Amino acid sequence: MGSVITAKDLTLAYSNEETIINRANVDIEAGDFVFITGASGSGKSTLLKSMYGDLPIQSGHLNVAGVSMKQIKNSKLNFLRRHIGIVFQDYKLIKDWDIEKNVMLPLIISGYAKDICETQVQKLLSHVKLSHQVGKFPLELSGGEQQRVAMARALAHNPILILADEPTGNLDDYSAGLIWNLLEGANEQLKTTVVVVTHHIPETFGINYRHLHIESGSLYEIT
Numbered sequence: 001m002g003s004v005i006t007a008k009d010l011t012l013a014y015s016n017e018e019t020i021i022n023r024a025n026v027d028i029e030a031g032d033f034v035f036i037t038g039a040s041g042s043g044k045s046t047l048l049k050s051m052y053g054d055l056p057i058q059s060g061h062l063n064v065a066g067v068s069m070k071q072i073k074n075s076k077l078n079f080l081r082r083h084i085g086i087v088f089q090d091y092k093l094i095k096d097w098d099i100e101k102n103v104m105l106p107l108i109i110s111g112y113a114k115d116i117c118e119t120q121v122q123k124l125l126s127h128v129k130l131s132h133q134v135g136k137f138p139l140e141l142s143g144g145e146q147q148r149v150a151m152a153r154a155l156a157h158n159p160i161l162i163l164a165d166e167p168t169g170n171l172d173d174y175s176a177g178l179i180w181n182l183l184e185g186a187n188e189q190l191k192t193t194v195v196v197v198t199h200h201i202p203e204t205f206g207i208n209y210r211h212l213h214i215e216s217g218s219l220y221e222i223t
Contacts, residue, residue, distance in 0.1 A: 004030050004161050004193045005051060007219075009060035012046050020046045022217035023060065030160070033187045033207060034195045038214035044197040047214065048165050051195070052086055053077045065161055082110050085154030085192075089166035091146045093138040099125070099149045100134060106157040124152040128182060144175025151182045155190075162186060164196045180205065 005028040012021040020043040028034055038044045049055040051064050053072055062069040067080045085106070093102045100121050107117045125131050128148040138146050147167060154162055164183065168176035184207050186192040201211065211222040 002030050003027050003063070004032070004065055005195070006063045007060070008062075010050070010057060010062050011059045012043065012050055012055060013058050014046075014055075019058070019217055021050075021214070021219065024219035026212060026219060026221070028193065028195065028210075030193055031187070031191050032193055033184075033209040034193075034212060035201050035209055036195065036197045036212045036214065037199065037201065040199075042214040043217065044214055045165050047219070048163055048195070048197050052084060052163055053080065082106070082157065083160050085157070085159040085162040087147070087150050087154050087162065087164040087167045089169045091138070091143075091150045093146055093149060093153075095138050098135055098137055099130065099141070102138065102149055103152045103156055105153060110157055120156060121152075124156060127155075128152045129178070142175070144171050144178065147171060147175065147179055148182070151179060155182075155186060158190070159192060161193045161195070164194070166197055166199070169199070176202075 005026070007024050007026045010021060010024040011019055013019045024047070036044050036047065046055060050057055050062055050069060053069060057069055065080060065083050067076055094105070103121045103124055104117045107120060125134065128151055130145060130148055130152070133141060133145060138149065141149070162183065167183070168179050171179065180202055183194055183196065187194045188207055212219055213222050
């Protein structure tokens with residue numbers, strides 16, 4: 001099916017500090033579901049940031065969705081982000097916007113017509129079981145509901161890749177279960193490639209996945 005993410009001798013660090021990821025090599029295929037684990041401070045989020053262009057690579061090569069991340073220009077980065085969905089642990093919703101407009105954001109950026117945006121948003125809010133919260137603002141929702149809004153936003157533009165950084169880290173078991181189900185569904189039903197940084201892989205995870213682990217700056221696959 002082809003590679004969505006390829007890293008070759010990828011080395012990452014913040015400014016001139018010590019190396020965090022050292023000469024990582026990985027090939028993530030279209031349709032893969034990948035967990036990245038490691039101790040706190042091991043570099044999990046750092047690796048994910050490099051994949052969506054929030055951290056420049058120090059050396060080596062990283063290609064995401066056909067785009068080289070080495071010295072990537074803003075125009076190319078904006079193009080890339082139109083094809084990926086990102087889910088953060090702290091939601092990163094716009095607090096002054098209602099949940100419909102938050103979900104609509106990727107569609108607005110991509111220039112979709114208003115009626116298409118509205119139709120897609122209603123479908124997505126139903127999909128994440130939040131139709132009853134239409135018109136509410138993020139701070140009127142629970143943490144689990146806010147993360148479901150963030151998931152709907154990540155799915156809005158039918159991304160080829162979802163990157164999720166500890167998406168259930170702040171959630172109760174029920175809300176976490178809903179998020180895992182949504183990520184599983186995106187992978188199984190839409191064939192979206194999913195990469196998730198997490199401290200713990202859920203014991204009852206229902207689909208096949210790959211497990212990458214970071215330790216002492218090295219990235220390796222657990223089989």
